[in-house]
Amino acid sequence: MAKFGVQFGGYLSCLLTTLTVCLFWCKSSATSNDLESCLYVKYAYSEKGFNDRDVPTKGIPGDHLRICDRSHTCCTKQMEHKLSTHSRVEFDKLLRDSIGSLKNLFASKTSKFDKVFQDLLDQSQKDFHNMFLRTYGMLYDRNSYIFEDMFKVLRNYYNSGGIQLSEALGTFFDTLYRKMFEVLNNQYTFSESYLSCISKHMEELKPFGDVPRKLTLELKRSFIATRTFVQALAVGRDVVGEILKVGPTPECSRALMKMSYCPHCKGLPDLKPCTTYCLNVMKGCLAHHSELNTTWNSYIEALLMLAVRLESSFNIEAVVDPIEIRISEAVMNFQENSQAVSDRLFQKCGRPRLGKRDTRKELEFKTFKFSPRHDDNKATKSVLNQLLGKIKKKLRRTKNFWANLPNELCDNPKVSGDRTTRNSQGSCWNGLTKAKYEAALVGNGLMNQKDNPEVSLDVTRQNIAITKQNLVLQLITVKLNNAYRGLDVEWEFPMDDGSGSGSGWMPDDTEDDNSHDIYFSYSTTRAPAAPMWPADSTKTPPKKLSTAPKMTSSNFLMVSTVIFVYCAIL
Numbered sequence: 121m122a123k124f125g126v127q128f129g130g131y132l133s134c135l136l137t138t139l140t141v142c143l144f145w146c147k148s149s150a151t152s153n154d155l156e157s158c159l160y161v162k163y164a165y166s167e168k169g170f171n172d173r174d175v176p177t178k179g180i181p182g183d184h185l186r187i188c189d190r191s192h193t194c195c196t197k198q199m200e201h202k203l204s205t206h207s208r209v210e211f212d213k214l215l216r217d218s219i220g221s222l223k224n225l226f227a228s229k230t231s232k233f234d235k236v237f238q239d240l241l242d243q244s245q246k247d248f249h250n251m252f253l254r255t256y257g258m259l260y261d262r263n264s265y266i267f268e269d270m271f272k273v274l275r276n277y278y279n280s281g282g283i284q285l286s287e288a289l290g291t292f293f294d295t296l297y298r299k300m301f302e303v304l305n306n307q308y309t310f311s312e313s314y315l316s317c318i319s320k321h322m323e324e325l326k327p328f329g330d331v332p333r334k335l336t337l338e339l340k341r342s343f344i345a346t347r348t349f350v351q352a353l354a355v356g357r358d359v360v361g362e363i364l365k366v367g368p369t370p371e372c373s374r375a376l377m378k379m380s381y382c383p384h385c386k387g388l389p390d391l392k393p394c395t396t397y398c399l400n401v402m403k404g405c406l407a408h409h410s411e412l413n414t415t416w417n418s419y420i421e422a423l424l425m426l427a428v429r430l431e432s433s434f435n436i437e438a439v440v441d442p443i444e445i446r447i448s449e450a451v452m453n454f455q456e457n458s459q460a461v462s463d464r465l466f467q468k469c470g471r472p473r474l475g476k477r478d479t480r481k482e483l484e485f486k487t488f489k490f491s492p493r494h495d496d497n498k499a500t501k502s503v504l505n506q507l508l509g510k511i512k513k514k515l516r517r518t519k520n521f522w523a524n525l526p527n528e529l530c531d532n533p534k535v536s537g538d539r540t541t542r543n544s545q546g547s548c549w550n551g552l553t554k555a556k557y558e559a560a561l562v563g564n565g566l567m568n569q570k571d572n573p574e575v576s577l578d579v580t581r582q583n584i585a586i587t588k589q590n591l592v593l594q595l596i597t598v599k600l601n602n603a604y605r606g607l608d609v610e611w612e613f614p615m616d617d618g619s620g621s622g623s624g625w626m627p628d629d630t631e632d633d634n635s636h637d638i639y640f641s642y643s644t645t646r647a648p649a650a651p652m653w654p655a656d657s658t659k660t661p662p663k664k665l666s667t668a669p670k671m672t673s674s675n676f677l678m679v680s681t682v683i684f685v686y687c688a689i690l
């Protein structure tokens with residue numbers, strides 16, 4: 121009797137253990153119990169903004185499914201369609217956020233650099249004006265247009281690139297030379313042909329000493345480098361802006377749906393994709409983007425190299441800032457040699473006629489006391505260099521941006537869940553069920569995608585938009601490298617053509633609506649507004665109440681059998 125009682129108690133405890141194991145088992149693994157209720161799916165589905173009445177209360181046969189596994193499912197045809205659109209919209213948003221921040225970086229650095237440079241030029245012109253006015257007074261005031269024109273030339277070159285800088289600076293020195301010659305020989309009048317004659321001899325007489333040659337060389341190098349740099353930043357901004365418009369292919373949309381929402385249809389809405397699985401999907405979806413890797417890196421490298429030059433030997437501040445000193449040095453050279461130069465010119469071009477002008481006072485060219493430049497802008501002197509330092513740092517971080525994009529997207533908690541649930545190899549979504557993902561990680565780049573098990577892709581076909589932007593990057597990289605070597609840089613397209621052809625200064629914020637459905641041909645329903653990537657929900661979904669857990673899992677049966685056998689032996 122007692123023995124029976126002990127035996128009975130033993131059986132009872134075994135039964136309880138079995139039940140406990142069952143509860144634990146059914147809760148933690150995907151069994152058809154999940155499909156049996158679909159309650160969990162209802163919750164997740166309505167959280168996306170869809171109507172949970174679309175969701176069947178129990179699993180249904182899945183013959184109507186187009187993307188997900190056609191076994192027992194919680195998805196109707198309409199649900200699969202909606203979720204597919206939704207997954208595409210979400211991917212688009214994540215991609216846009218990522219690429220958009222790259223675009224914003226380039227947009228803000230372009231305008232910042234532009235502003236700092238324009239300010240520098242404005243300040244230099246002001247300093248120039250004040251110093252020349254103080255030093256030459258009326259004489260300068262009357263002829264200030266010559267210098268204003270010079271600044272205009274510099275500005276024009278910077279803004280449009282459509283002028284030959286050395287020629288334009290040559291014209292400036294020629295004008296200055298003629299004017300000074302007239303002023304220095306004020307007792308005479310000179311005809312236009314006489315002045316043309318003296319112009320012909322400027323090269324040989326060098327009235328300004330070595331200043332024009334050196335200043336022109338330095339201004340040219342620095343302006344070319346500066347303009348190329350800011351243009352290249354703007355090109356980067358526009359290239360990224362164009363890439364932003366490239367949407368996923370139908371094959372990619374299909375893979376996205378399978379990865380992100382087929383777990384819903386399986387009754388496992390919180391299951392996140394296995395890491396390798398996610399990477400394969402993203403590498404397939406971003407195969408064309410990854411073709412930008414090499415050219416982008418070369419472009420960034422060229423920008424960084426030129427930035428170093430701009431900080432040092434081609435520093436525009438070092439040339440433009442003291443420009444009034446350089447030019448007054450030229451003026452003084454002419455004054456010092458004025459007698460000798462004039463005598464030579466009278467020999468070569470003939471003795472001019474005496475004029476009747478009574479402007480002797482203009483000749484008071486003697487008291488050239490250069491008051492030292494006010495030094496109040498010392499603190500701001502290296503503003504440009506500070507900015508270049510910051511830009512370099514940010515640029516360096518964008519290296520490998522395109523190659524890293526799949527990793528970046530798969531690292532997003534919205535895609536891969538939080539860190540605690542991540543990388544648990546056996547308990548992730550592998551595209552079919554909750555199990556280890558067996559396929560190998562594919563390589564980077566378009567060609568490697570021929571082995572991609574998740575996204576089928578014609579690897580021989582380029583994406584035209586991306587190929588085009590690759591070319592744009594290559595062209596600007598050549599220019600950057602030329603500017604780095606101090607060579608001339610040709611600008612084919614004037615910037616201010618107003619056509620907004622993608623290389624202008626204006627911010628370009630036109631964004632296409634990419635949310636239309638491309639995978640499903642029938643498109644009567646749309647994804648809800650303001651899509652969010654699923655999960656990381658703070659609210660706990662309703663616990664699946666295992667009131668009558670059905671033991672259908674063969675695994676479970678096996679465990680139960682083992683326990684019973686074990687108890688019987690006891």
Ligand SMILES: *[C@@H]1O[C@H](CO)[C@@H](O)[C@H](O)[C@H]1NC(C)=O
Pocket residue numbers: 413414417418520523524564565
């Ligand atoms: C990206 O390009 C760089 C060369 O600039 C190369 O070293 C790297 O391996 C490339 N990355 C990928 C993932 O292809």
